[in-house]
Amino acid sequence: MRLLIKSIIGIFILIVIVWSVLLAWKIYAEQHTDNAAVADLAKLNPLIESENYYIKTQQPTKIKKDNNSHHVYTYKQQAVDKNGQRKVITFNAFSDKLKTNHYLKVEVKLDRVQSYKEVSQQQVPSKALQRIDS
Structure with a gap:
């Protein structure tokens, strides 16, 4: 015992x-x-949570060719969370240039973009959509 x-x-x-x-x-x-x-x-710490932000894509702020003649598109723009709070984020697209005026859901952890995916306008929370489109 x-x-x-x-x-x-x-x-x-x-x-x-x-x-x-x-x-x-x-x-x-x-x-x-x-x-x-x-x-x-x-990234390995389970106590640090990622946050989702939403953006409406714009033109890249920088375009660079890497060693393999591929393009790296850098985007720096205003992102909005589900509560309408704004934050400037920077992220890269490595394969293709993103289509402009499309909505993305961006996963951010410690001010670093972890991933992004295109979403429909209906999938963007209303408070975020109001701030993005204003």
Whole structure:
């Protein structure tokens, strides 16, 4: 019985330590979003959640050819979350230039775009749509 209690206490202490480390890592990463290495490692932290933003695509701000003669299109524009809060985001399209005036749902984690996908106007939350189209 004592061994069982000691094991349970040990497991509980281990869980508290792991959770504390993840929490400290989350706080540190959120304060150092400009550090690419920190942001890349933070992708593994389950306590750091991604946020969805919506944009209406515009022309790329920069076009660059990579080593294989492929184009890299850089976009920097205003994005809006489901509550209508704005944020400037920068992201790249590597294969094709995005169609203008199309809606995208953009997944952002620690100010870094993780992914994006085209959505219909009906899939954009109403508060976001009002801010995007205004």
